[in-house]
Structures are given as C-alpha cells and as structure tokens.
Amino acid sequence: MNVNSDDHPTQRIRKILKENSGILYTSDLTVHGIPRTYLSILEKRGEIQRESRGVYSVVNALVDEMQIIQIRAKTAVFSHETALYLLGLTDRTPLFYSVTVPSGYNATSLKNSGVKVYFVHRARFLLGLVTVKSPHGNDIRTFNLERTVCDLLRSRNQLDFQLVSEALKKYVKHQDRAIDLLYSYATQFRLQKVVRNFIEVLL
Numbered sequence: 484m485n486v487n488s489d490d491h492p493t494q495r496i497r498k499i500l501k502e503n504s505g506i507l508y509t510s511d512l513t514v515h516g517i518p519r520t521y522l523s524i525l526e527k528r529g530e531i532q533r534e535s536r537g538v539y540s541v542v543n544a545l546v547d548e549m550q551i552i553q554i555r556a557k558t559a560v561f562s563h564e565t566a567l568y569l570l571g572l573t574d575r576t577p578l579f580y581s582v583t584v585p586s587g588y589n590a591t592s593l594k595n596s597g598v599k600v601y602f603v604h605r606a607r608f609l610l611g612l613v614t615v616k617s618p619h620g621n622d623i624r625t626f627n628l629e630r631t632v633c634d635l636l637r638s639r640n641q642l643d644f645q646l647v648s649e650a651l652k653k654y655v656k657h658q659d660r661a662i663d664l665l666y667s668y669a670t671q672f673r674l675q676k677v678v679r680n681f682i683e684v685l686l
Contacts, residue, residue, distance in 0.1 A: 492521040500531070504619060505544040506554075509537040547619035552580060556593055559584050560612060561625040562601060563634050564646065569615050569625045572650040572657075583608070583626075583634065601638060607671055628654060629665040633672050636681060655685045662686075 490498070499511050512519055522539060525531045531539045535555045540546050549561065559582040566581070567573040580598050584590055585605040593600050611630025617623040626634065632654055635647050654660055662682070669678035 492517045493525060496521055496525060497530075500539075500541050504550075504621065505541040505546040506534075506550065507531070507539045509539075547617055547621050549580065549617040549623050550619065550621045552582070552593075552596075552598060553623060555596075556582070556584070556590075558588060559590075559593060559598075559600075560608075561623060562631065563599070563638060563642065566625045566631040566634070567646070567650050569617070569623065570628055570631060572628070572631070572653045573646060575646065601634070610668060610671065628657060628659060629661055629668050632665055632682075633668045633674055633678065636674055636677050637672055651681055651685060655682065 495515055495517055496507065496512075499515070500507050503511070507522075509519065509522070511517075512522065522531070526533065526539070529542055532542050534540050534551055538554050540551065549565075552559065553561075561569060561580065562583040563581040564573075564575075564579075565577050568575065568577050581601065582593065582598055583601045583603055584593075585608040586602050587605070588602070590600040590602075611627040611633075613625060613627045614622050615625055625631075632651065635642060635650060639647055665678065665682070666675065669675045
C-alpha cells in the first residue's frame, strides 16, 4: 500500500480508503501509525461513515455492497438468487441480496437492511462453501453449484419458478457440474426425490 508517512494523517487515511475501494479497517491505522482521533475528525466532516465495529467507508462512494454486507454479518453466506448471479447461473442482476445463516442466528439487522435471509440447520450450514469474486473484485463467500441447486429446490416455493427452471437448465449444461456431489448433498438435505425429479428430466 502506497501510504507516505510524511503525509498528514487525514491524507494518509484518504489514500488507504482509495486503495481499499472505499473501505477502511481500524487495524489499517495501527499498521500505519495513525491515531484513531483522525477517524473521528473525518467522520465529523462527513467524509466517512461507520459501517460496523472497526470498519468505515467513504460517504456516498460507490462501495461494494456485497463486501459491506459480509463485513457487517461475517457469518452470513450469499446464497439462492445472489449465488445464482455470482456463479453465472443467471444473467439477472439481483434486485436484493440473499444470504443463508445458521438456525438461531439473529438476522434482524440483515432483514432491516433489505437482505433476504434463509436459515439452515447448523450441521449443514457450511456445506459447499466457496469463495468467489464480487462484481467489484472482492472476495465473497457463497456456495458452490451443487449446494446452490439444493438451496433452490429446498426453497422453491419462495422463489420465482422461471428463475429456478432457467438456473437448473444452465446447471445441467455447466462444464463444472458434479452430479454425484449434487446427489450427495441432496441426501443430506433429504431432497433426493425432488432433485432426481428435476435433474433427470433435464439430463
């Protein structure tokens, strides 16, 4: 990171923000020896805003919303409609973001911010977890193709049928599909019959 120690602290903070796509962690200040007082100064000036504990962003900047959601809710994993978009199984840009959290998770803040939240048993929560790039190029947690297909069919009554149908058609043609893995996941979610009924028609 190109931050000159001779610059004024507020200028150094602005450089960090620029190089981090508008995001700043308070740990960055420690690395560069910048007193936290200058965060308060920039916040009072209306240049930055607090996103969550230890995380700030530039006010009115085009920041990565997915990254911000992931920072605010570290447990949440992008899933369902959003996973389809991240995995290339749909061309539809999400009108809202969908995430999955383990049963018992307090998702009030996520729901209040307009995020669609799905719950799953903790034992199956991290099944098929992968890291991909967001449209802004940041690392984002989502689920792989097979887990996403299971999620779609598990929640099919809450989703647009056409979206699900198009995604399944793309999945069976996908070069990275793993049908055996899909059936393995389906067994764990007790979706064997549902998955076979949908997939075998398309194969």
